[in-house]
Structures are given as C-alpha cells and as structure tokens.
Amino acid sequence: QVQLVQSGAEVKKPGASVKVSCQASGYTFTSYAIYWVRQAPGQRLEWMGWINTDDGNTIYSPRFQGRVTITRDTSATTAYMDLSSLTSEDTAVYYCSRPGGGWRLDDWGQGTLVTVSS
Amino acid sequence: QSALTQPASVSGSPGQSITISCTGTSSDVGRYNFVSWYQQHPGKAPKLMIYEGSKRPSGVSNRFSGSKSGNTASLTISGLQAEDEADYYCCSYAGSSTLVFGGGTKLTVL
Numbered sequence: 001q002v003q004l005v006q007s008g009a010e011v012k013k014p015g016a017s018v019k020v021s022c023q024a025s026g027y028t029f030t031s032y033a034i035y036w037v038r039q040a041p042g043q044r045l046e047w048m049g050w051i052n053t054d055d056g057n058t059i060y061s062p063r064f065q066g067r068v069t070i071t072r073d074t075s076a077t078t079a080y081m082d083l084s085s086l087t088s089e090d091t092a093v094y095y096c097s098r099p100g101g102g103w104r105l106d107d108w109g110q111g112t113l114v115t116v117s118s
Numbered sequence: 119q120s121a122l123t124q125p126a127s128v129s130g131s132p133g134q135s136i137t138i139s140c141t142g143t144s145s146d147v148g149r150y151n152f153v154s155w156y157q158q159h160p161g162k163a164p165k166l167m168i169y170e171g172s173k174r175p176s177g178v179s180n181r182f183s184g185s186k187s188g189n190t191a192s193l194t195i196s197g198l199q200a201e202d203e204a205d206y207y208c209c210s211y212a213g214s215s216t217l218v219f220g221g222g223t224k225l226t227v228l
Contacts, residue, residue, distance in 0.1 A: 033216075037164075044121060045156070045164065045207050047217040059215045062119060095163055103152040103211040104169035111163055 002026040004096050004109035011115045017084040020112045021097030024077045030054040030096050034079035037107060040092040049114060050099075051079055086116045122147065122220035129226040134194040134204055138223045140208030141189055146218055148189035152211035155184060155193045158222075159204045167206075185221060195225070204228040 007021040022034060035050040049060035051070040058070050069082040079096060093111040100106040123141040130136040140147065140155075142226035147153055153171045156164035166175050171191060181196045191210070195202055208220040 006211060037219075044222045045158075045219040047209075047219060050215075061216065099134070100166075100169070100175075102170040102173075103150075103209075104154040104156075104166055105156070105164070105209070106166055106175070108163035108165075 002098060002107045004107055006094075006096060006109040006112045008115040009115070010039065010068050010087050011117065014087055014116055014118055016086050016116075017082060018086060018090075019082045020079055020094050020096075020114070022079045022081070024079070024098065027098075029072075030074055034070070034072065035097045035099055036068075036081045037095045037097060037105070038092040039095070040089070040109075041093075048081065048094075052108040057091075075098050085091060087112075088116050090114065091116045119212060119216065119218050122210060122218055124206075124208060124220040124223045126221070127224045127226065129228055130198045131228045132198050132200065134198050135194060136198060136208055136225065138193045138195075138208075138225070139192040140193070140210075140220050142191075142218070143189055143212055146210040146212040147186065147191050149213070150211045151186070153184070153186060153191040155182075155191075156208045156209065157204045158205045158207065159201075165206065198227055200227050 003025045005023045036048040056067045072079045096106040096109040098107040155168040171186045172184040183194045188200045206223045212218045
C-alpha cells in the first residue's frame with residue numbers, strides 16, 4: 001500500500017532554515033508528483049508547491065516563492081521541502097501528499113511539526 | 119491567490135443533512151471542474167472525500183456528495199453521524215499548476 005513517511009519534529013530559531021523529508025513506498029516514485037501543504041496551529045491548509053518527481057521540475061505558491069525549495073532523490077524515493085528565513089509564523093505542521101488525477105491529493109504523510117521559536 | 123471562502127462552522131443533528139459551501143472566483147472554482155474536499159479529524163492528516171467536484175474515491179460513504187454552481191462548490195453530508203464531526207476543506211485548481219484551499223469549516227454533530 002502507498003505510504004508517505006515524513007521526518008520528525010523540528011525546533012528552529014528565527015532566521016534559520018528547515019528541511020523536511022517525505023519517503024515514499026508502495027508505488028513507482030517517479031510516476032507521481034509530491035505536493036507539500038502546511039497548516040499553522042488552528043489555521044487552514046495552505047498549498048506550498050509540488051515537484052515532478054520524474055524530471056525534478058517544481059511549481060511553488062507565490063506566497064512561498066523565493067523561500068521554499070522542493071527537491072527529490074529518486075534513488076531514495078524521497079522528496080524534500082526546504083523552507084528558509086523562518087519566522088514564528090512558519091510554525092506549522094507540514095504535510096507531503098501524493099496526487100491522483102484531476103488535481104486531487106489522494107495520500108498524505110503523517111505530518112511534521114516545525115516550531116520556530118527563539 | 120486568495121483562499122476560497124467557507125463558513126467557519128456548521129452543525130446538525132444525527133440523521134440530518136448539512137451542506138458546506140465553498141466560494142471562489144471565475145479564475146478557480148468557476149473555471150475548472152477540479153474541486154476536491156477533505157475531511158480532517160483533530161491531529162490527523164486530511165482525507166480525500168470528493169474530487170472533480172462530485173466524484174467519490176473508493177471507500178468513501180455515499181452519504182457524501184459534491185456539486186458546483188458558478189463560482190461556488192458545495193459538499194453535502196446526508197444522514198449525519200457522530201464520526202462526521204471534523205473540519206472540512208475545499209480545494210480548487212487555480213490554473214498554472216497551482217492549487218488553492220478554502221478556509222475550512224468545522225462541522226459539529228449535535
């Protein structure tokens with residue numbers, strides 16, 4: 001079965017960067033993109049961007065453009081989301097997700113809590 | 119890219135039906151038939167309930183249905199059950215390979 005397993009919780013200081021990983025299994029990694037979505041405490045879901053795991057092309061939300069970098073390692077069937085210049089407003093749970101057709105998000109990782117605090 | 123507009127909360131009694139609206143613009147909900155709905159229980163990852171406006175993934179109860187009219191999509195849950203109490207989010211394709219989520223709606227089963 002499809003599994004997306006994310007890295008563990010992180011605590012970062014303002015101004016730092018964080019890199020969250022998402023290891024995929026149960027399907028052909030390069031046949032599906034990986035999306036990243038975040039959710040601040042008590043807040044809505046926010047789409048951050050996605051990566052074509054086959055060719056590495058990326059699309060980012062304008063809100064995060066310039067601060068987010070999504071990459072992948074096909075040999076490790078793992079996608080990564082790197083967010084820089086962190087502020088307290090970046091404290092959130094970050095999810096990776098595997099899409100199906102029609103711009104839907106079929107499968108989700110368990111989420112990674114990133115806390116930004118001085 | 120502004121968030122889609124959802125009511126903050128809705129409620130209903132067991133067995134009743136409720137509808138959650140999701141209002142976008144002619145650039146997202148109104149232009150594309152790619153609205154999806156997600157259920158999220160506290161502390162859990164979202165779960166896909168409806169895609170392409172009205173299609174249900176395998177395993178999702180037929181008590182959940184979706185529709186769209188103009189710039190507004192809707193999720194209807196019939197025969198409310200206690201387990202339906204959760205947050206619900208709509209999401210629309212917004213062109214140029216981007217997505218936009220709604221603000222979320224908290225469903226309370228009375």
